[in-house]
Amino acid sequence: MEPDSGPRPVVLDGKPLFSRFLRLTNDQWERSAREILRLDGPTGISDKFLNSVAGTTDFANNEKVVVVDNTIADDFQKGAEALADAVTTTDAALQKVVATTDADTFIKTFGRRAFRRDLTADEVKQFRAIFDSGSATMQGTQSAFTKGANWVIAAMLQSPHFLYRVELADAGAPLSGYEIAAKLSLWIRDSSPSDALLDAASSLNTPEAVGAQVEKLLEDSAALDVMRKFHAELYKFALFDSIAKTAVNGYSPDMNAEFEESSKLFFDRIFTQNLGVRDILLSTVGFVGPKTASIYGVTVPGSGMMQMELPGRVGYFSQAPFLALWARNNEPDSIHRGVRINLDTMCADPGLPSVVPNPPAAGASQTNREVITTLTSGCAKVCHGELINPIGFAFENFDGLGRMRDTDNGKPVDTTGVYSFVEGRLGFNGAPDLMERIASGVQAHQCWSKKMMSYAMERDLVEGDRPLMETLAKTSAASGGSLKQVMVALAKSDTFRVRAGGVQ
Amino acid sequence: MIGSSNRKRHVVNRRAFLYGAGGLAIGLPYLEGMPERSAWAQTNTPVFSLFICGACGVEPKRFWPSGSGDLTSLLASGDKAVNQLKDHAANLLIIKGINYPNGGPQGCGHAEGLAQALTGVKPKSTGSKATAGGPSADFVISKAVNPAGTDPLALYAGNIRNGYIAERLSFDQSGNTRAAVDTPYKLYQTLMGVAPTGSGGVDPGGGGMTPPPKPSVTDEILLRRKSAVDYVHAELKSLIQNPKLSAADKQRLQQHFDSVRQVEITMTVGPDAPVAILGCGQEGLDTAGLQAVSQYRYTKTAEAAGGMENSVELHMQLVALAFACNLNRTATLQAGDGTDATIYDVPSNKSLGNWGLHFISHRTQSDGAVGQNSTAEAAHAEIDVIRMKTLARGLNHFRDRGLADKCVVLWTNHIAEGNHNMRSVPQILWGNGGGYFKQGQFIDGGGAGNAKLLNMIVSAATGSAANFAGGGEIAAAKA
Numbered sequence: 004m005e006p007d008s009g010p011r012p013v014v015l016d017g018k019p020l021f022s023r024f025l026r027l028t029n030d031q032w033e034r035s036a037r038e039i040l041r042l043d044g045p046t047g048i049s050d051k052f053l054n055s056v057a058g059t060t061d062f063a064n065n066e067k068v069v070v071v072d073n074t075i076a077d078d079f080q081k082g083a084e085a086l087a088d089a090v091t092t093t094d095a096a097l098q099k100v101v102a103t104t105d106a107d108t109f110i111k112t113f114g115r116r117a118f119r120r121d122l123t124a125d126e127v128k129q130f131r132a133i134f135d136s137g138s139a140t141m142q143g144t145q146s147a148f149t150k151g152a153n154w155v156i157a158a159m160l161q162s163p164h165f166l167y168r169v170e171l172a173d174a175g176a177p178l179s180g181y182e183i184a185a186k187l188s189l190w191i192r193d194s195s196p197s198d199a200l201l202d203a204a205s206s207l208n209t210p211e212a213v214g215a216q217v218e219k220l221l222e223d224s225a226a227l228d229v230m231r232k233f234h235a236e237l238y239k240f241a242l243f244d245s246i247a248k249t250a251v252n253g254y255s256p257d258m259n260a261e262f263e264e265s266s267k268l269f270f271d272r273i274f275t276q277n278l279g280v281r282d283i284l285l286s287t288v289g290f291v292g293p294k295t296a297s298i299y300g301v302t303v304p305g306s307g308m309m310q311m312e313l314p315g316r317v318g319y320f321s322q323a324p325f326l327a328l329w330a331r332n333n334e335p336d337s338i339h340r341g342v343r344i345n346l347d348t349m350c351a352d353p354g355l356p357s358v359v360p361n362p363p364a365a366g367a368s369q370t371n372r373e374v375i376t377t378l379t380s381g382c383a384k385v386c387h388g389e390l391i392n393p394i395g396f397a398f399e400n401f402d403g404l405g406r407m408r409d410t411d412n413g414k415p416v417d418t419t420g421v422y423s424f425v426e427g428r429l430g431f432n433g434a435p436d437l438m439e440r441i442a443s444g445v446q447a448h449q450c451w452s453k454k455m456m457s458y459a460m461e462r463d464l465v466e467g468d469r470p471l472m473e474t475l476a477k478t479s480a481a482s483g484g485s486l487k488q489v490m491v492a493l494a495k496s497d498t499f500r501v502r503a504g505g506v507q
Numbered sequence: 508m509i510g511s512s513n514r515k516r517h518v519v520n521r522r523a524f525l526y527g528a529g530g531l532a533i534g535l536p537y538l539e540g541m542p543e544r545s546a547w548a549q550t551n552t553p554v555f556s557l558f559i560c561g562a563c564g565v566e567p568k569r570f571w572p573s574g575s576g577d578l579t580s581l582l583a584s585g586d587k588a589v590n591q592l593k594d595h596a597a598n599l600l601i602i603k604g605i606n607y608p609n610g611g612p613q614g615c616g617h618a619e620g621l622a623q624a625l626t627g628v629k630p631k632s633t634g635s636k637a638t639a640g641g642p643s644a645d646f647v648i649s650k651a652v653n654p655a656g657t658d659p660l661a662l663y664a665g666n667i668r669n670g671y672i673a674e675r676l677s678f679d680q681s682g683n684t685r686a687a688v689d690t691p692y693k694l695y696q697t698l699m700g701v702a703p704t705g706s707g708g709v710d711p712g713g714g715g716m717t718p719p720p721k722p723s724v725t726d727e728i729l730l731r732r733k734s735a736v737d738y739v740h741a742e743l744k745s746l747i748q749n750p751k752l753s754a755a756d757k758q759r760l761q762q763h764f765d766s767v768r769q770v771e772i773t774m775t776v777g778p779d780a781p782v783a784i785l786g787c788g789q790e791g792l793d794t795a796g797l798q799a800v801s802q803y804r805y806t807k808t809a810e811a812a813g814g815m816e817n818s819v820e821l822h823m824q825l826v827a828l829a830f831a832c833n834l835n836r837t838a839t840l841q842a843g844d845g846t847d848a849t850i851y852d853v854p855s856n857k858s859l860g861n862w863g864l865h866f867i868s869h870r871t872q873s874d875g876a877v878g879q880n881s882t883a884e885a886a887h888a889e890i891d892v893i894r895m896k897t898l899a900r901g902l903n904h905f906r907d908r909g910l911a912d913k914c915v916v917l918w919t920n921h922i923a924e925g926n927h928n929m930r931s932v933p934q935i936l937w938g939n940g941g942g943y944f945k946q947g948q949f950i951d952g953g954g955a956g957n958a959k960l961l962n963m964i965v966s967a968a969t970g971s972a973a974n975f976a977g978g979g980e981i982a983a984a985k986a
Contacts, residue, residue, distance in 0.1 A: 067683065
């Protein structure tokens with residue numbers, strides 16, 4: 004059935020579990036292991052772990068998919084054992100983890116890092132027993148202390164207190180300082196808190212204190228990696244590798260890697276330069292490599308990516324990666340360009356087709372727009388007519404590789420359209436005009452805020468989250484509004500800091 | 508060949524198995540973590556089940572056998588894709604006319620088809636995020652016949668991160684998707700208890716080509732593991748008692764508890780305990796092929812190392828081993844999600860310029876529209892031949908391990924053909940499931956829902972009449 008006409012506000016119809024036990028993602032396990040074991044570089048062990056289910060939730064860290072089954076339990080177990088062995092090969096190696104030869108000191112110090120809180124007296128006692136067993140049982144040339152520590156490390160890294168970020172605050176009560184510290188650090192750095200953050204945990208009891216801590220964390224180099232991953236999931240960078248074009252003059256498969264790298268660098272710049280959603284939509288700065296330079300009609304010396312102004316290309320969606328990905332060989336894929344921007348940038352659900360339409364026979368002089376218009380005429384009123392096609396057609400002056408074009412099949416391209424914004428039906432002419440209208444409206448700011456809220460809190464969002472989303476969107480849309488400012492405001496909110504949901 | 512008629516039931520110890528005759532080329536396990544259950548001791552007649560789901564449908568005109576009835580004669584000659592299975596004709600049951608609950612897509616045919624393929628019920632939601640309206644057959648079977656806490660194997664061949672959908676074949680009781688292992692080498696490691704090998708700044712000192720520790724060291728490692736498992740169990744048990752926890756969180760921690768218990772089962776059997784094995788040995792394993800994908804990098808070329816077909820075959824080898832050794836009773840294997848970029852090197856696809864399977868199945872270079880390109884249609888038929896060849900080679904391992912009368916392998920698809928139609932979805936069964944299924948026949952299901960066929964498999968695998976997804980049977984399929 005054709006849905007009612009009109010705009011599609013941001014959808015908040017998730018079904019969150021409000022879990023109190025958020026299992027570490029594989030990346031979080033990896034970075035946390037490095038943090039608490041004081042390792043210099045990646046272990047690579049988590050590369051072999053089972054990945055959480057993809058595709059059923061917005062992000063792969065969603066509470067619904069970070070669970071423990073046979074396979075990942077096995078991975079965690081053997082990973083813990085491997086790391087314990089690696090840092091206890093010699094007595095000196097262990098001293099880099101914790102510089103002590105006192106068992107209880109080791110247990111308390113390492114345990115605090117691993118569990119992201121102080122250990123209870125009972126826990127210290129438990130681990131002392133494990134320590135003593137290890138000291139007495141383990142073979143090798145290491146000291147009895149190092150052998151005991153080996154067993155403690157192996158056990159702690161398998162503990163639910165390490166493997167889960169735990170929220171045990173009462174429903175409606177603020178999270179504890181340690182819980183906040185863990186939530187912040189695992190969100191922004193993909194890692195357990197540093198000792199310094201744990202030391203500051205007790206002070207994280209006001210929005211201002213939390214906000215100040217977030218501002219520090221956002222400057223950590225790990226934050227850039229996290230933001231890169233966030234945008235990669237949001238805009239589906241993994242698909243660049245799947246681009247395959249047949250007999251498209253100028254295309255070569257080695258462009259795919261540059262599409263991905265260009266996209267990463269674009270969003271890196273947005274984040275590190277304190278830019279925001281408006282800049283995602285309106286920036287004319289891009290990153291071009293030697294393989295993809297021809298798309299832009301420029302030359303790039305050497306083998307690296309070069310930052311440059313890209314005249315006529317306003318925002319990320321007018322750059323080659325997005326345009327080449329959402330294409331039908333050398334033709335623009337107007338439908339998917341429109342669908343992706345509706346879903347990922349506007350959080351507007353245009354509805355799903357109930358049937359797969361058969362394409363009309365293309366006339367000898369038909370433009371792509373004419374073909375698509377005919378193809379979608381059965382669903383033209385809202386889904387395609389008001390939401391999908393107008394956005395897709397705005398990019399008709401970019402072919403399937405992202406090259407600019409003025410004509411299509413001998414006719415001038417038509418990039419005009421009218422979109423049902425929540426502010427009303429507004430017309431535009433071309434992608435720059437469309438992007439300006441999107442950036443000036445509220446919905447794209449709400450959408451990015453929604454996505455970040457879902458990522459940060461590791462759950463689906465519901466209507467009760469709308470006030471915060473709207474508040475964050477205002478921060479985003481304000482003059483100079485940056486991604487970082489939105490993230491700080493999110494962390495300061497009650498929704499983030501207070502235990503939600505309670506017993507479901 | 509392992510499955511020779513004069514094969515004797517023999518006893519080997521675990522260490523002998525792991526070393527094998529002449530050693531295992533891909534390296535010996537760090538820990539001897541393989542479960543030591545007698546293959547046939549738990550029940551008199553175990554029935555194993557593997558569910559394979561291909562992608563993007565088939566080209567029906569050149570797929571099904573010509574005629575009906577006896578498969579030995581139908582497959583003996585001809586150019587249909589299923590003719591590639593002629594060596595297995597006597598153990599096959601091919602069924603046309605089986606429909607999914609939704610005859611076609613409501614949004615995304617691939618995700619919705621996957622959500623119905625092994626559940627037999629309509630999806631809970633539509634679109635590319637569609638999840639199932641109930642558990643899949645493998646999950647139900649596993650609950651009935653696997654030891655508590657042992658999950659059914661969930662496997663994936665293809666690029667799991669390079670499609671729109673990823674894994675979507677095996678579902679738990681609530682219809683939640685279960686994560687799939689996407690590399691045969693990881694499956695091998697899981698089955699053999701091999702520790703993950705770090706590739707970065709830490710050498711964990713295990714896995715890969717590292718020889719196994721001396722027995723005394725192994726015992727010490729097992730004691731450390733037991734210490735940790737005991738601790739983890741106690742902690743999880745304590746946490747589950749917390750009154751603040753929701754039912755969902757209790758279930759989450761219970762699943763964790765059960766999963767660790769499985770590891771404990773693995774661990775607690777002595778290193779020299781005898782294993783009664785029939786077909787449980789490393790003979791026939793393509794160790795060179797496993798070695799080739801040990802540093803996994805997906806390749807789009809279907810038959811290259813790391814490609815879709817290569818991965819399907821290696822997974823099947825390992826599942827056959829797992830069944831023969833009774834490491835698990837049931838498994839799923841999803842071959843792509845339909846939207847990844849797998850490219851088949853077949854003649855007609857060369858003419859097209861090497862389209863991905865998805866475009867070929869749509870008969871046009873589009874993810875949405877459906878065209879009428881006859882060369883793409885021919886390419887689809889040629890790809891079906893490749894897929895049936897792979898299936899035949901994979902089935903050889905089940906045959907050679909003596910599983911034909913103790914197993915059922917289902918090959919199906921998440922749609923019937925490239926237009927996302929879900930009527931007459933291919934259903935190819937190998938093995939009689941403990942005498943439950945008719946063999947050597949090509950029959951017409953008469954438009955029955957796939958739930959009935961799945962219910963029969965559940966009944967065969969669990970040894971008792973099931974009522975899966977509403978129950979029912981296809982009389983013509985029953986022995």
